[in-house]
Amino acid sequence: MEWIINQLRVHPELAIFLTIFAGFWIGRLKIGKFSLGTVTSVLLVGVLVGQLNITVDGPMKAVFFLLFLFAVGYKVGPQFFRGLKKDGLPQVGFAVLMCIVSLLSAWALAKIMGYNVGEAAGLLAGSQTISAVIGVAEDTINGLGITDAQKASYINAIPVAYAVTYIFGTAGSAWILASLGPKLLGGLDKVKADCKELEAKMGSSEADEPGFAPALRPVVFRAYKINNEWFGKGKRVTDLESYLNGQGKRLFVERVRQRGIVKEVKPNLILKDNDEVVLSGRREFVIGEEDWIGPEVLDAQLLDFPAETLPVMVTRKTFAGETIATIRKQKFMHGVSIRTIKRAGINVPVLAQTVVDAGDMLEVTGMKHEVEAAAKQMGYIDRPTNQTDMIFVGLGIVIGGLVGALSLHLGGIPISLSTSGGALIAGLVFGWLRSKHPTFGGIPEPSLWVLNNVGLNMFIAVVGLAAGPSFVTGFKEVGASLFLVGALVTAIPLISGLLMGRYLFKFHPALTLGCTAGARTTTAALGAVQDAVESETPALGYTVTYAVGNTLLIIWGVIIVLMI
Incomplete structure (x- = not known):
């Protein structure tokens, strides 16, 4: 055992992979419906392994974090810019207000409780389940005009506060939106009825649009x-x-x-x-x-004849902005059915009045010659491939990082997006460009998963290893009260979002639930909501607010450090 520990110290890259292995394994374990999740599990395992005083040198942590942020931006870029159009502005406004409430809630309670910069950033990251705040806040702290000892103290406090508040941030969000949410919107039975009414209005009933149903009907x-x-x-x-x-x-x-x-x-x-x-x-x-x-x-x-299923990316020049019913009426759709619609990685209900956006991935099926002819008319045939356009990825991160490195000095305090924030913005722009010109910049879904999940968790593993020696001391300092404070910071924006959606924006209950989950970027809560209301319609409000929420909540990692 002593030899193994010594090898982990000499070769810290092995300690990182040990943390990844154990973190992913523990993250899959469930007690009932509850699980720690991969990110929290990797962080806690990293803290445990970090007790061995393992030092990880070099830019490894930053490299993985930049890959993760670029992947996040790339994934939501088309929806982020789509939301800036007239029909998406209400949802953008909703997401912006809700994100502001998230920031102010964390800032106000951190000030009341006397938390330092690192604890406040960790509170925001964990309560809003936005792990990227850890890296963005760390970059910002490193740019402050304080001593190295103070920087280290603040940075080590971030994962402590994050770990304490993340559990309720995840499980509590799902409970609030799925259980309390329908009650605040008029009652569960009423919301279920409203969702069914919306489905019928959008053409899901067999009497109106019999050709459109969930993809599970083959x-x-x-x-x-x-x-x-x-x-x-x-x-x-x-x-x-x-x-x-x-x-x-x-x-x-x-x-x-x-x-x-x-x-x-x-x-x-x-x-x-x-x-x-x-x-x-x-x-x-x-x-x-x-x-x-x-x-x-x-x-x-x-x-015995060739049938085919093809993924097709809808482009601005084809049928972006049109409904499924309009597409179905085209002559080239003879014999062709739309099985699924994916938007920013989220399955959107295939209803007659569902509006298709540029960048949406439609899965069409039918006879080979009919499907291929229809796919060419609908957009770009994005055939499965295992090749990632690394020229596109590398150029995006370099440009974003250089832009993010630019800073302004206000009152002696340097203000910048940092290289991490720049990578996120570059991902948004490059993802949007890909939706407009899909012949280049392809990142297959499995590769995007690797960039997103492995990038984030490699970064979190290094954070845990670095914070390990001081984690226990830091936990004792913040105390159990931080858990309750985190629960408040989780609940306040969610309840505010539900009330804003109902009374201020007057959204349909299904859209209110989807928009609230999206602005908080909590996909688990979206699934819980859809199960509760027995409808997929909340997903219609999720994608635009998810894109805006993902962007703003990450940038808040810079803002909360400056505010504190």
């Missing part, structure tokens, strides 16, 4: 043999599809076999008795058609 292909008198001496393919659509069933003829020969499907192809047809559509509509068209046939040759 598109299927089934073959039937015609023996119905309706076909008489013959009906065109277009006649059959029009009839089925008139019955509220969005089905398409994909293949036809006549006299043993599989023929190319054309709108004017005549269908007659004993012909075999393949229909595509939602499972619940295709099953049962044998009662009308004829018996189902299990024919491997007839059903």
Whole structure:
């Protein structure tokens, strides 16, 4: 054991990976529905390993933190700038006000309790579950005109306060929004009814828009043999599809076999008795058609044809700003279904009146030739790849870091975004550029996960290791009262957001819940809210406020240091 400890001191990179291993493993453990989460677990393991007096030298911590911040900005960039448009301004205003309440709550209670700069920054980071504040505040403290000893003392206090307040920041946010939130908006039953009404208004009911439902209802292909008198001496393919659509069933003829020969499907192809047809559509509509068209046939040759699912990025020049219903009516959408919509990594309900934004990733499915033709019309086919455009990433971080390094001196205090804040802003701009010109700057989703999660947790691991020797002393100094203070700083912005959404902005209850979760960047709370109200509609208010909240709350790491 002594040899292992000595090796961890000689090779601190091994201590970092030990912390990552144990932190991720503990973060997956759950007691009921509660878990510490990866970030908190990595921090606490780092503190524990840090008791061995392990020193991590060099810029490793900063490198990983810059990668993380660029990834955050890249992910939310399209929605951040989309929110600046007229229809998104109310949600932007809501997010800005709520973020200001978050900052002022942390600042006021820190002043009342007599917390120092580091404790105040940790309080903000943990109570608002915005881990990046740790790094941004640390950069700002390092730029202050104080002694190195004071800087070290303040910086070591940040993870202590963060760890104490983060637990309620995560679990408490989900409880407040999912349990207390609906009560403040008129009661759970009323909010559920309002969400169902919104779904119906946006075209989710089977009577209005039967072709649109949650993605868990798959598109299927089934073959039937015609023996119905309706076909008489013959009906065109277009006649059959029009009839089925008139019955509220969005089905398409994909293949036809006549006299043993599989023929190319054309709108004017005549269908007659004993012909075999393949229909595509939602499972619940295709099953049962044998009662009308004829018996189902299990024919491997007839059903063996290329079907494809493609991810498509919608661009400003294609269908950005249009509804799903409008896109569905286009001729090129014949035989093609939209399975999912992802916006800033969040699944948005596929409803008829859902408005598609530039940068949205749509997943479309159908026959290979139909899907590819439709995808080219809808936007940029973002085929799966394992290559990250590192030229794009490297250039973005360099430009952002240089801009962030610029500073102004007010009253002898240097004020700047710091290199970390600059990397965040660069990520926003470069992510937005990618949504406008998707032919370059691609970062595959798995790579984005690595930059985001590994970047943050490597940084947190180093923070924990550095804070380890002083963590216990710092915990004794802040006391258990910090937990209660953190709970207040968590609750005040959330309750304020719910009340502002209802009375000031007069949002729909579903949007109020989604906007409040988004401005606090708490995806776990969004999931809890959707489970509580039994609807996905709160996600419609999440993405714009999430982009604004992610940006402002990180920048608050600079502001709260200067305010204290």
